[in-house]
Amino acid sequence: MPTPTRITPVRENLCLEITWTDQTAQVPFRVIREQCPCAHCVHEITGERLLDPATLPADLHIVDMQLVGNYALKIFWSDGHDTGLFTWEALAKLSLPHSD
Numbered sequence: 665m666p667t668p669t670r671i672t673p674v675r676e677n678l679c680l681e682i683t684w685t686d687q688t689a690q691v692p693f694r695v696i697r698e699q700c701p702c703a704h705c706v707h708e709i710t711g712e713r714l715l716d717p718a719t720l721p722a723d724l725h726i727v728d729m730q731l732v733g734n735y736a737l738k739i740f741w742s743d744g745h746d747t748g749l750f751t752w753e754a755l756a757k758l759s760l761p762h763s764d
Contacts (some may be wrong), residue, residue, distance in 0.1 A: 689759035
């Protein structure tokens, strides 16, 4: 699994800039927030997405971030949400092109 070499919120573009070993990607804040894997956003048993994207504010942005071990990022959002852990694998799926 690749590990990001740099992660920077770019508030004026409303995106998270993630630099991997060989490329840099900009992922919209909204896309990341909509994919939050926590139990508030995804049903723990069924996997059904509970978060309604229509309820997210238009100016959603990152307030703060913390590294979690050597495998994930905890994001503190402007909507008050802060329980999701975004693993490098999850961020890679959102930001890197993949061939199927």
